[in-house]
Amino acid sequence: MPPIEVQDVKNYVEEKIGDFHSKRLKNLGKLKLIQILKRKNPYIVSIKSGPHWGNSRQINKMKDDFKKAQRVLRSNNPSIQIVSINGCCYGRDNNPDKGDYFKYCGQKFWEFISDNSGLYVEIIEPLGHKAKEKNQEFIEEYSQIINKFTLEFNKNFCVNGKIDWNALVKFNSSITVPVKDF
Numbered sequence: 483m484p485p486i487e488v489q490d491v492k493n494y495v496e497e498k499i500g501d502f503h504s505k506r507l508k509n510l511g512k513l514k515l516i517q518i519l520k521r522k523n524p525y526i527v528s529i530k531s532g533p534h535w536g537n538s539r540q541i542n543k544m545k546d547d548f549k550k551a552q553r554v555l556r557s558n559n560p561s562i563q564i565v566s567i568n569g570c571c572y573g574r575d576n577n578p579d580k581g582d583y584f585k586y587c588g589q590k591f592w593e594f595i596s597d598n599s600g601l602y603v604e605i606i607e608p609l610g611h612k613a614k615e616k617n618q619e620f621i622e623e624y625s626q627i628i629n630k631f632t633l634e635f636n637k638n639f640c641v642n643g644k645i646d647w648n649a650l651v652k653f654n655s656s657i658t659v660p661v662k663d664f
Contacts, residue, residue, distance in 0.1 A: 486596035488604050503616035507623050535570065544568060545582050567594065
C-alpha cells in the first residue's frame with residue numbers, strides 16, 4: 483500500500499468537511515422530538531454494550547465477511563496471502579492478533595495505512611481547522627433545535643415546570659398514543 487501524504491489528507495478534509503457539517507445539520511433539522519421519544523427509554527437509563535465498536539453479533543458478521551472476502555480473493559489466486567484488518571481510528575488494543583484478523587487501533591491503525599507513525603497526530607490539525615470553521619454554525623443550529631425540543635417537551639410533558647411522568651410513559655408505552663397536538 484503506498485504511503486498516505488498528509489497534504490492529501492488535508493486537501494480531502496478541506497474539500498469534505500463542509501458537506502459533513504451540512505449533512506449533520508440537515509439531519510438535525512429533520513428530527514422530531516416525538517419520534518425520538520417513541521424510540522428512547524423515558525426512564526433516563528442508558529445501557530451500553532461496552533467500550534468496543536460492536537457487539538458479538540456485529541463482530542461475528544465482520545469475521546464472516548472477512549472469510550467470504552478471502553474465499554473470493556483466493557478463487558482467482560489460491561497462493562495469495564490475505565490478512566484481514568479491523569481498523570479503528572482511535573483508541574488502543576495491545577493484543578491486536580485476534581486469530582482470524584488483526585485489530586489495529588489509534589496510532590497503530592494510522593501507521594498501518596500510511597507507514598507514518600505520526601500521522602494520527604498530524605491529521606488533527608487539518609481536521610480541527612476546518613471543523614472549527616463550521617462548528618459555530620453547527621452550534622447555533624443545534625442550539626435552536628434543543629430550544630425547540632425543550633419548548634415542545636415542556637408543552638406536552640410538563641406541568642408547572644415538572645415532568646409529567648404519567649403522560650410521558652403513556653405516550654412512549656401505551657397501546658394507543660394519547661391524542662395531543664404534536
